[in-house]
Amino acid sequence: MxxxxxxxxxxxxxxxxxxxxxxxxxxxxxxxxxxxxxxxxxxxxxxxxxxxxxxxxxxxxxxxxxxxxxxxxxxxxxxxxxxxxxxxxxxxxxxxxxxxxxxxxxxxxxxxxxxxxxxxxxxxxxxxxxxxxxxxxxxxxxxxxxxxxxxxxxxxxxxxxxxxxxxxxxxxxxxxxxxxxxxxxxxxxxxxxxxxxxxxxxxxxRAKSSSLGTKVKRSRKPTQRYIEEFSDQKSRSVLDGQKVSAPALKDKRLKVKSCNESSNHCSTQVPSASRLRGGCLKKRAPVTGFESDDDLDASESDDDHVRKKKTKVDVDRRKHQRMWTLSEVMKLIDGIAQYGVGRWTDIKRLLFPSSAHRTPIDLRDKWRNLLRASCAQKKNKKEVEQKHVVRTLPKPVLCRILELATIHPYPRVHNSKTSCDNNIASPKLPAKAKGAQPSSRGRNVRTKRHT
DNA sequence: ATTAGGG
DNA sequence: CCCTAAT
Incomplete structure (x- = not known):
């Protein structure tokens, strides 16, 4: 040659x-x-x-x-x-x-x-x-x-x-x-x-962008999410990839002559495209199965509805965001009441056995958010601010959260609220006793007991 | 492997 | 939700 x-x-x-x-x-x-x-x-x-x-x-x-x-x-x-x-x-x-x-x-x-x-x-x-x-x-x-x-x-x-x-x-x-x-x-x-x-x-x-997302040869290591996403979308987002990468030019090129190169591009660009995509991964069949399987029963429809609404909006950032249903929250609260804060794996195992999503971490995060929410709501309780806080948190639930918060202080988040009654040692207590006011933070620090 | 904490 | 550091 x-x-x-x-x-x-x-x-x-x-x-x-x-x-x-x-x-x-x-x-x-x-x-x-x-x-x-x-x-x-x-x-x-x-x-x-x-x-x-x-x-x-x-x-x-x-x-x-x-x-x-x-x-x-x-x-x-x-x-x-x-x-x-x-x-x-x-x-x-x-x-x-x-x-x-x-x-x-x-x-x-x-x-x-x-x-x-x-x-x-x-x-x-x-x-x-x-x-x-x-x-x-x-x-x-x-x-x-x-x-x-x-x-x-x-x-x-x-x-x-x-x-x-x-x-x-x-x-x-x-x-x-x-x-x-x-x-x-x-x-x-x-x-x-x-x-x-x-x-x-x-x-x-174009090359720059594609190189960033696709071959991952540069800085970013392929995160789990990325991989998951990639594999998930690889099949379906070929067209997407084309569109995103170079809409007009791509079209032209294809028209003029179909070169193998185009296919090559498609494959490489999929990831980047997937990142931008507006589709929703979690809509897979398994998901609904989990939920129903779980025990979200009634809340399922609700959940579904919410999800549909959200798909377009913030899907691009939180790939797998799943609204927490009331029942889920309740379960979580129960679980915390039973096992205490911090034993997320246990809670997950026992209360959310069948839900593939909702990892222990998720539970923890949710709890954290609940605390925050309850705290905020408490603060503004009088001021009309029931807007969105109440929307998801019915009074009783909120009460329980507050209660639990007093019992198991979650590391650091609970500053403002830490309520009144100190030791309510009884786990799984009756979901009431509200009226908890922020006062002294007397709470028994039983952080986590390890098995 | 889990959990805490930050983003 | 996701990621990372610390256990």
Whole structure:
């Protein structure tokens, strides 16, 4: 492969050069005119731009993605495949060739401080050779790239004639790693350059975002939630992923040509998409089963209702938020009364045996919240603030909470309320005796007794 | 493996 | 709810 590539390259360089030396004007006429002119006649200007954009986007996209996985040695393979795939498309070849002269070469000059080659010539030679052997050339090119990138780049930059693939690849590589490069594009006044730059920036943005959420190669370790989510959504959110990632462009690309690359993207982007998704994971069948199984009985419907309402709103943050039903709260309170605060596992095991959700931690959290709520309500009791607090906490329940709070002070949360009667040692006491007022915090500190 | 505490 | 540190 390498050898072939080299040969082609040599040929590519030598032939045009030779011709150019002897028949400069002829060459220019022959190569430039037919292609550049012909292309224009072939495609309407607007269409041309669009196609060009799409094409470039494709290439950049693929390349950027590959660049993203720096560690991955196999990236080269993907890259080459993508590139090859891409270059097979004659349209692109034409387009890029045209653009190549100005847009692509500009950056090169700026980047590598290379000499000045005549755009016209290189462009023409590109056409001549690029089409014929672009595929062949591409492969070795990309392979080499990983080995000695800079070397290749400079080499290619200095070569007067080169195929557009050669031109393209190095650029991408030069580009992707360093973000500021976009500016260089922007500085150029050429229209095509602007276009290219915009596309490039888009690509970068996309690649960045996708890399964050998807491959998790960076900082974040895959949390349990993430994994769960991922596995859960992988199947269903393919479309979502597409939409989120690059709605318009993606569409275009797909339309223009369905490249395998798209599938690749989909898979990688799913996670990020899932994070943003508006869907609700917990609506799975098992859930309802649990609830009914549990003993939420009556409250189930209520719960369901609430959930439905909430799905859209805050699902994106709390993936598995499940409203606590009154019955659940009651059970929790009973459990606490029985076993005491802190023995969440026991409570969970005995009171919520069948509910898969509601981990001991959840119970604890809930209790914490209950305390807080009761506290708050107590404080504002007189002031109308029954608004939302009461909504979920019926008086009796609240009373019990307060009571329990006095009995088992939960570490630290209970400051303001710690009510009156000190020792109500009897667990599971009658759910009454309210009227607890905040006074002294006399409570028996029986934190947790371990088995 | 649980729990406490913070976000 | 989730995550992390401490037991």
């Amino acid at each position: 390498l050898v072939m590539g080299t040969m082609f390259k040599l040929e590519a360089i030598a032939l045009p050069m030779f011709l150019y030396l002897f028949f400069p004007s002829v060459i220019l006429v022959i190569f430039c005119d037919p292609w550049l002119g012909g292309l224009d006649s072939f495609n309407t200007p607007g269409e041309d731009d669009l196609k060009l954009e799409i094409m470039i986007y494709q290439v950049l996209d693929g390349l950027l993605d590959d660049v993203d996985e720096v560690d991955d040695i196999h990236a080269a393979h993907d890259l080459s495949s993508v590139c090859e795939d891409f270059l097979l498309d004659i349209e692109f070849t034409e387009q890029v060739t045209k653009l190549d002269c100005g847009a692509i070469k500009g950056p090169h000059l700026g980047n590598s401080s290379s000499e000045s080659h005549s755009p016209g010539l290189s462009g023409s030679s590109n056409v001549a050779i690029g089409i014929s052997d672009s595929t062949t050339t591409t492969v070795p090119e990309s392979e080499c790239k990983n080995d000695s990138l800079t070397k290749m780049i400079t080499c290619e930059l200095h070569s007067i004639s080169k195929s557009e693939c050669e031109c393209e690849v190095p650029i991408e590589d030069n580009e992707a790693p360093s973000s500021p490069d976009v500016l260089k594009f922007d500085e150029l006044d050429n229209d095509d350059n602007c276009l290219l730059s915009s596309i490039l920036s888009k690509c970068k943005k």
